[in-house]
Amino acid sequence: MDMYDGKKIIPGLLIFLGLVTYPFWHNGVSGKTGYVPKPKLPVDKKECVEPKDYIRVNHKDLLDDWKSSAIRKGRRTYVASNQKRYTMSLTRTCMQCHTDRAEFCDQCHKYAGVENKCWDCHMFPKEIKKE
Amino acid sequence: MTDKREKILGEDTVLFEHIYKTGKGFYITVSILGGLVLLGLYAYITQYQEGLTVTGLSRQIFWGVYITNFVFFIGISHAGTFISAVLRVLKAEWRRPISRASELTTVFILMFGVGSVLIDLGRPDRMLYAIRYAHFRSPLLWDICSITTYLTVSSICLYLALIPDIALLRDLGEKREWFYRILSLGWTGTESQHRRLDKAITFMSILVIPVMITVHTVVSFVFAMTIQPLWHSAIFGPYFVVGAIFSGVASVIVVMAILRKAYHLENYIKPIHFNNIGIFLMAMTLLWFYFTFAEYITIVYGNEPIHMDIFWSKISGKFAPLFWLHFVLCFIIPLPILAIKKYRTIRGTVIASISIILGMWLERFVIIVPTLTRQRLPVEQAIYIPTWVEWSIFIGCISLFMLLYVLFTKIFPIVPVWEIREGREKAVSQVGERIRSYLPDDKG
């Protein structure tokens, strides 16, 4: 194939492709692909508000629903799929078992790079002791 | 290049020079304005990171420079609509060279009016909640609706009036031809195209006039719909609209004078234009005075304690220097200059306009802040001294407006060439026809 400036274009293209696909091959090269986040589960409680698989996927929607229901509708009693009743409160329900953000929530959220604004207002005991 | 330009443009070549020639003045202006914009940006980043504590605002006086800017900038935006739309509908032919400059002022400054409110928010990351969770009982939502409509309609007006000139630039075939080709929408300047364009512009011009009145009325309702003393007044709607047209026209005069000097448009923007617009500005000065007088005499005569508290703070108290300064700037200085023909020169009208612009900013400040010092709060002392952050952002907004304006003139002609040509070729005879139709018909 005849190409003007072929000697400059093809290496340039290869470098560009390399830079663009960097996020994909970097972890493989630096040996980090095997990393799996390890959130520390609470020792004494064996079940969450909903089954593990459900809550892993849907906890954002669940907490969003709780947020609007508790404040905006004044409804604070949650009837879980196993018919047990819980209070719709991040602080008074979830954070009673999951007591350390760094060991639980942040493990996955930092790995996946998913930001949340919950901690701007809701606090853990360990955070207070640090301040 | 220049031969083709002269062949197509003829005597109007000078109107395109600011697009093709870039002098030292342009680079200096852009550098200075760019620097000021960066200062404003730095100030805003500081505010975003630390919160509104970096301003001079407080629990008692929680609205200050930013909200004043909001009302002030939206006020100035009434210029364009008045000069291009109202004067077009009234068939005032002297609007021709200045219609685009004023429309441009409107479209660009509106963005800073809205921007000022967004800068004032405590949680700007949630600004879209006002649309997602809109509560239409709030005057702020009425503001969002009317200002969005106004911005849309004004932009369309600006663009429509630009089309024939974009086509001219396309025909000249110099840089950015592809850009002009796309934007000109295939304009070839035929009779039928001109008729269609004329109909479209006339329709939009008529549409934008009630929108313009609604916009500043609704901005005034933000204050007038509260039950705070000296805000809860029925006169605010018309008062703010009059003030808006007043400050807007003054701004356009200043813009006209700067463009005239910088781009050598002396042959197109002539003393007669300043004279006519100066007479109108004088009428607005008197009208503004009438509304101000009516407002304050009603307050004084009623003598209600809560109102008089704030009234005296404006007349002889904490805000007296600002109040009297604004009165001098809005009325005492401009009126003799504009009323006496000898002084209604270009320099005279520009001095009067600068005085009015400064005075009207102070007027908005003096309407908003004194009420907040008293409200009905049992507050001992409340002072408001704006900090460097607020002033930097204010200067940054004005600089960015001027920068965008200057960049626009690098791409499009600021005097509408086709309207000047239309004026030369058709308007003279049209006006003659019109006047003849008013007079008794010839017999035989």
Next chain:
Amino acid sequence: MELKRRGFLTIAGLTLLGLTAKPGWDIFSKVELPEPSPTPERLAKKKWGMAVDLKKCWSLEKCKDCIDACHRIHNVPDLGTLKEEIKWIWPVPFEKVFPEHELEYSGEDYHQKPVMVFCNQCDDPPCVKYCPTRATWKRKDGIVMMDFHRCIGCRYCMAGCPYGSRSFNWRDPRPFIKKVHLEFPTRTKGVVEKCNFCEERLNRNLLPACVEACKEKALSFGDLKDPGSDVRRALYHRTIYQRLPELGTKPKVYYIL
């Protein structure tokens, strides 16, 4: 290569399918959350009100129990300056709270006596009208609620409140909270806050913190619809004052002299 009409339609159809496949799948595969139970009837049918017995409050000088209790359990920061202070309940001199009250010839020494003021939880609240995002609204039981998640910090509600009950977070409040109470969230910079009649305590059948903390029992709280409630019994046969009743806000805080 010429693109014929059929080819164009094929490509357009495939694109549309590709764009709508995932969202469509998501809609139909979303698991429904069980419906939460409705608000207990007893809460919705009440109408909360508060009575402040001024003479009982004045019997103890320099007392700040109600303020301390409220600000402690709600993590109200202590910013220390008039410029930035946040207060949910605070004392104001008598003649400023009731400016229309004739003091000169009455012989009573009410001048400069502290009157506790806080959000009046009005029946026709001006602040609710002005909020562009409905971050503040009036609940059926009368409390004017604040949703800190939704407030955009425009401060229009502060401009609307004729009593000055609302405060704004000019900066991050956390460094200024003396002792954090974990059960109630702190707020971020940029949102407005005010007294909420301790609605989170009312949910658990507890009285508002200020009412509980007052040693002289000057604050009475309860259901205005129930003639036997504390607040109704406190108001019975007394001369009642309200702040700026002529404005038509219909405040639910009553002052008894």
